[in-house]
Amino acid sequence: MNPVHPAAAAQASSVAPGDAILFAVMAAWVTFFAIFTITRRNPVTAVMSLVATFFGLAAIYASLSAHFLAVLQVLVYAGAIMVLFIFVVMILNREEVAPLALRPMRLLGVAGAVYLLVVVWRVVLRDGDLTGAPSVLPESFGTVASIGDILFKSFLYPFEAISLLLLVAIVGGVVVSRSHQKEAAALRAADYRKQIEHLATHDYPGEQSGKEEPSAAAGGHH
Amino acid sequence: MPTSYYLILSFVLFLIGTAGVLLRRNALIVLMGIELQINGGNLALLAFSRQLNDLKGHVFAFLIIALAAAEAAVGLAILVGLFRSRQTINLDEATLMKR
Numbered sequence: 378m379n380p381v382h383p384a385a386a387a388q389a390s391s392v393a394p395g396d397a398i399l400f401a402v403m404a405a406w407v408t409f410f411a412i413f414t415i416t417r418r419n420p421v422t423a424v425m426s427l428v429a430t431f432f433g434l435a436a437i438y439a440s441l442s443a444h445f446l447a448v449l450q451v452l453v454y455a456g457a458i459m460v461l462f463i464f465v466v467m468i469l470n471r472e473e474v475a476p477l478a479l480r481p482m483r484l485l486g487v488a489g490a491v492y493l494l495v496v497v498w499r500v501v502l503r504d505g506d507l508t509g510a511p512s513v514l515p516e517s518f519g520t521v522a523s524i525g526d527i528l529f530k531s532f533l534y535p536f537e538a539i540s541l542l543l544l545v546a547i548v549g550g551v552v553v554s555r556s557h558q559k560e561a562a563a564l565r566a567a568d569y570r571k572q573i574e575h576l577a578t579h580d581y582p583g584e585q586s587g588k589e590e591p592s593a594a595a596g597g598h599h
Numbered sequence: 600m601p602t603s604y605y606l607i608l609s610f611v612l613f614l615i616g617t618a619g620v621l622l623r624r625n626a627l628i629v630l631m632g633i634e635l636q637i638n639g640g641n642l643a644l645l646a647f648s649r650q651l652n653d654l655k656g657h658v659f660a661f662l663i664i665a666l667a668a669a670e671a672a673v674g675l676a677i678l679v680g681l682f683r684s685r686q687t688i689n690l691d692e693a694t695l696m697k698r
Contacts, residue, residue, distance in 0.1 A: 392600055400600045404608045411612055411635055415619030420627045427631050434638055441605065443645045446660050453664050458634070458671045465675045466627060469682050478691060483621040490617045497610050507603040512652045524657050532658045539665045546669035550676035557683070 400440065407433040420466040424459060431455045443519045605646035613639030626681070626688045630674050637667045 410433065413426040431454040438447035501507055517523045528536055612635055619632025641660045648656025682688055685695075 396600055400604060404604070407608065408611055408615070411615040414631055414635065415615060415623060415628060417628075420625065423628055423631055427634065430635070431638070434642065437605070437608070437642065438645055440600070441645045441649050443648070443657055443660070446641075446645060446657055446664075449661065449664055453668055454634075454638075458668055461671055461675055462627070462631070465678060469627065469678060469688050477622055478624045479622065486621050487618050490614050494610050494614050498607055501603045501606045504603065507606065507650065508601045512650065514649065514652055518649075518652070518654070519657060523654055524661065527654050528658050528661065531655075532662075535658075535662055539662050542669050543665060546672045550672045553673070554676035554679040554683075 396440075400437075403433055403437050403440070407437065420470065421463070424462045424466055427462070428455050428459050431459075441519075442514055445519060445521045445524050602646045602650040606643055609639045609642035609646065611639075612636075612642060624689050624691055626678050626690050626693075629690065630671065630678070633674070634667060634671065637663060637670075 407430055410426045410430040414423050414430060417423040417426065431450060435447045435450040435455070438444075438450055616632040616635030616637075616639060619635065620629050623629055623632065641663055644656040644660045644663070648654065648660075678688055681693055685693060687693070
């Protein structure tokens with residue numbers, strides 16, 4: 378880390394060395410695998426490093442005494458969402474011709490984001506509240522019981538709204554990705570039926586050689 | 600650890616996700632970049648939640664995880680639909696609504 382304020386440096390050095398080493402390892406792990414995710418050409422490798430990123434994040438959540446969220450991160454992200462990604466990667470696995478889209482406007486966007494990082498970095502490290510030791514937490518902070526308590530008392534309506542959102546997402550996913558093969562097959566069947574009817578009301582091809590109708594000959598392939 | 604380090608890590612995560620969204624052509628990787636961005640935001644929420652000794656940040660992170668699941672499901676469904684109609688997941692070739 379690169380503190381810009383001497384007071385911040387003095388406060389940061391008061392952290393227990395074990396905690397600092399643990400945080401450094403987890404932060405390096407997460408950053409490395411996040412960069413690995415977006416630079417890999419093979420989507421399967423990218424998904425696997427994304428899983429590694431999420432496991433590292435779960436460890437960081439646990440170090441923030443967000444135990445319930447850490448478990449949820451592993452269950453939902455590393456479990457459910459990643460399985461979804463893997464399935465779609467296996468359906469859509471295509472070689473990329475040129476993976477990077479290095480266009481000036483997009484590079485400008487990334488440069489702006491890097492500048493924002495520098496600004497946030499300076500502001501965050503100058504703020505004495507944020508660089509100091511965090512507040513002393515109650516024993517139940519971040520446990521399933523305490524989060525369930527606040528979730529089902531103060532946040533009941535958002536909780537129900539999110540279940541509605543998941544329902545809409547299920548229906549939307551099914552509708553958007555459904556196969557159009559049945560419609561195409563129905564169209565083909567109607568076409569075929571028309572040709573059969575056409576054949577039935579006309580002479581059979583080849584019965585009287587010499588005066589074959591061109592349309593019947595065309596239908597005779599089927 | 601002080602909250603500032605967690606905030607910087609969360610911003611770095613968000614930045615990496617943004618770079619993935621902006622610079623990659625493969626729509627799958629772009630979706631993964633969006634997931635990284637969401638996780639960066641979640642990390643900031645949890646860091647402030649601990650800083651302020653307030654569990655509301657945890658509730659919001661919980662709701663955001665559910666939201667990310669819905670987003671991934673719909674996004675991947677759109678990708679499958681795109682692949683069915685255009686035989687590609689290259690975002691530069693998905694120009695049907697551009698003209």
